[in-house]
Amino acid sequence: MAGVSKGTVDRVLHKRGKVSKKAFEKVDKVLKEIDYRPNPIARNLKINKTYNIHVLLPDPRKDPYWIPANEGIIEASNQFMPFGVMVKKYFYDPNDRSSFLEESRQAIISQPDVLLMAPIFDNESHEVLKQCCENKISVVLFNNHINSFKEQIFIGQDLKQSGRVAASLMDKVIGENDEIAIIHINKEPHMQQKENGFKEFFKEKSGSKHLVLSKEFNSAEKRRFNQDVSDFLKSNKSINAFFVTNSKAYILIEAFQELEKRERIVIGYDLLKPNMKYLKEGAINFLIHQKPHRQAFLGVSYMAEHFLFGKGLPTQEFLPIDIVTSENAQYYI
Amino acid sequence: MAGVSKGTVDRVLHKRGKVSKKAFEKVDKVLKEIDYRPNPIARNLKINKTYNIHVLLPDPRKDPYWIPANEGIIEASNQFMPFGVMVKKYFYDPNDRSSFLEESRQAIISQPDVLLMAPIFDNESHEVLKQCCENKISVVLFNNHINSFKEQIFIGQDLKQSGRVAASLMDKVIGENDEIAIIHINKEPHMQQKENGFKEFFKEKSGSKHLVLSKEFNSAEKRRFNQDVSDFLKSNKSINAFFVTNSKAYILIEAFQELEKRERIVIGYDLLKPNMKYLKEGAINFLIHQKPHRQAFLGVSYMAEHFLFGKGLPTQEFLPIDIVTSENAQYYI
DNA sequence: CGTGTTAATGTGTTCGAACACATTAAATAA
DNA sequence: TTATTTAATGTGTTCGAACACATTAACACG
Known part of the structure; x- marks a missing residue:
């Protein structure tokens, strides 16, 4: 169309230089006129590279919370395999920082194009981020954010806002003068953000007179845990609303069952099987889906x-904070 | 690998016949061994067809509910344009059945590969479906379902279940003996399903003693509408909970503002600007996001x-029924 | 034995972009 | 003027699949 060869057009498109002003203008004019967009399919066919995406996530056998994440990886892997995208997974023990470091080392030495990871250990994750940067491996974080000096992508929820969502639900269903406990079970650092958001909501709300206190438990030994819960309730008789900041609400419910029966409000996280059961039975009022x-x-x-079709990348994608009740749960699993 | 030419392999892959048993087996063996999957990119490049997707939807200028749908079309259109997918839109007046028929006629005579439509008029939609079938145009329905003899795809929500979700929320926030009104504003036939689901929930719930009645309004004349609402409330003093079955909750709230102030519970649909405003202010308790x-x-x-990469198609995709409060609304718009 | 017929197999081109390589034109030095 | 450099432009091949077309092999028939 411009009266030049494809070689010249190619040089204009890719700015490979060696083009006369006259030729450049002719080509540029035509490109604009026809609003030229490269065919991403043909481009990809020619480049014909296989991309390696390595994923570092907690072993779903060690914590069932990670089962759906693992399935998400598998699904995406199957979808993009025919296009030459290779996904490899590395499982680490979420209770063992050294296993995280070991697996991350493995992942990094195989030099993938991207490392996707859930950075549940703050300090260690920073170390991994540094190494990825040195090895020019892009990093995508999910599940929780860590503040880092480096450019990387985050996909997940705003944890503080998710605390506020929990609070807004609590506010709608709670009795006028009830007191509330924020329950951390096996607390990880990022859960504090949920507590902050929750408290912030009630602080902002004028006329709110609910007492909000927070309490940590460890669930390693079930008997000990149940006793701790029992003791806590005995010394806080007026608390009957609970916000559990992770997927372990079902453990709390199980502890309740050894105590006297009464109306309690529970808001928790994540659609694990036992949580779903208690949601259906009414023992859990709301779950927030992460x-x-x-x-x-x-x-x-x-x-x-991005690799295949040149699609743009967000630097931070905050996913919706879904509110789940017994009636809409079926659509989220 | 099988010691035959690509022509023979091609014949085996596409079952074009004229292959000796010996050659077939050699090729078949290799295909299985290497778990051959055709490269969807190369396939698409060769076929190099442009696909036409025509969309029939209510004019977003006539009803703002359709603005996001229109944007969704535009977004998908931009995303797939480079791959040779052409999207064309036809707007019809949601208050004028004949305009629906006229636009559908236009869409069908241009013989697209698919027709995507929101079938808000029952009878007319059946007619369109019939014609598409005769012209071998696949059909995808969204927004609401119509029972049809024909194979077609539906993408949307289970409306009855969405009524149940509304009921479960209502149940959590309502006072013990409050009465509930289901409000239909400019009722379309599919809204009855929401009413049915809502009532079903309370019927199933043992020990529920809320009176639930339903009422239709027309909002064409604002003054008349406000008067109707006022009359309705006067003759039903004990009703202070409302389930509005479409996106028009804000109109009801506006009518309330001319009446005496008091605590009312309102659950409605859709994140229109005015609905969002009342959600933030607390005049609407929950919105359900369609x-x-x-x-x-x-x-x-x-x-x-499906066209480009041979991806499978669902026959029915029920989307999650999202519950929206002031605190998580921001993520859905 | 040659010829036609059909089954079986092989070859060449195309899609759009990327890139290596070849060629031509203009400018400079010997 | 001719050789040499370099700027500018053109040509050919490749990616993997699809498909048109060409070729070979096998066998029957006059």
């Missing part, structure tokens, strides 16, 4: 579509 | 990915 499946799936998908 | 943007986007995306 979408681990979607986070992991999107992490892989975004990078794959 | 995801018009996602429905429309997925309708186009599913078909595009």
Whole structure:
């Protein structure tokens, strides 16, 4: 169309230089006129590279919370395998920082194009981030954020805002003068953000007179845990509303069952089987869905579509904070 | 690898016949061994067809509910344009059945590969479906379902279940002996399903003693509408909980503002600007998000990915019924 | 034995972009 | 003027699949 060869057009498109002003203008004019967009399919066919996406996540056998994340990875992997995207997973023990470091080392030495990871250990994750940077491996974080000096992508929820969502639900269903406990079970550092958001909501709300206190428990030994819960309730008789900041609400419910029966409000996280059971039975009022499946799936998908079709990347994608009751739960699993 | 030419392999892959048993077995063995999957990119490049997806939806200028659906179409259209997928839209007047028929006629005579539509008029939609079938045009329905003899795809929500979700929320926040009104504003036939689901929930719930009655209004004349609402409330003093079955909750709230102030519970649909405003202010307690943007986007995306990459198609995709409060609304818009 | 017929197999081109390589034109030095 | 450099432009091949077309092999028939 411009009266030049494809070689010249190619040089204009890729700015490879060696083009006369006259030729450049002719080509540029035509490109604008026809609003030229490269065919991403043909481009990809020619480049014909296989991309490696390595994923570092807690072993779903050690903590069932990670089962859907693992499935999200598998789903994305199957979807993009035919396009030459290779996904490899590394499981670490969420209770063992050294296993995280070991697996991350493995992942990094195989030099993938991207590392997707859930950075549940703050300090160690910073170390991994540094190494990835040195090895020019892009990093995508999911599940929780860590503040880092480096450019990387985050896919997940705003944890503070998710605390506020829990608070707004609590506010709608709670009795006028009830007191509330924020329950951390096996607390990880990022859960504090949920507590902060929760408290902030009630602080902002004028006329709110609910006492909000927070309490940590360890669930390693079941008997000990149940006793701790029992003791806590005995010394806080007027508390009958609970916000559990992770997926372990069902453990709390199980502890309740050894105590006297009464109306309690419980808001928790994540659609684990036992949580779903208690949601259906009414022992849990609301669950907040953290979408681990979607986070992991999107992490892989975004990078794959970026590599394959040149799609843009967000630096931070905050996923919706879904509110789940017995009646809409079926659609989220 | 099998010691035959690509022509023979091609004949085996596409079952074009004229292959000796010996050659077939050699090729088949290798295909299985290497778990051969055709490269969808190369396939698509060769086929190099442009696909036409035509969309029939209510004019977003006539009813703002459809604005996000329209945006979803545009987004999908931009995403798949480079791959040779052409999307064309036809707007009809949601208050004028004849305009629906006229636009559908236009859409069908241009013989697209797929017709995506929101079938808000029952009878007329059946007619369109019939014609599409005769012209071998696949159909994707979104927003609401119509029972049809024909195979077609539906993307949207289970409306009856969405009524149940509303009921479960109502149940959590309502006072013990309060009465509830189901409000239909400019009722369309599919809204009855929401009413049915809502009532079903309370019928199933043992020990529930809330009176539930339903009432239709027309909002064409604002003054008349406000008077009707006022009259209705006067003759039903004990009703202070409302379930509005479409996106028009804000109109009801506006009518309330001319009446005496008091605590009222309102659950409605859709994240329109005025609804969002009243949600933030607390005049609306919950909104249910029907995801018009996602429905429309997925309708186009599913078909595009099917054509381009041979992805499978669901026959019915029920989207999650999202519960929205002031604190998580921001993520859904 | 040659010829036609059909079954079986092989070859060449195309899609759009990327890139290596070849060629031509203009400018400079010998 | 001719050789040499370098700037500018053109040509050919490749990616993996699809498909048109060409070729070979096998066998029957006059």
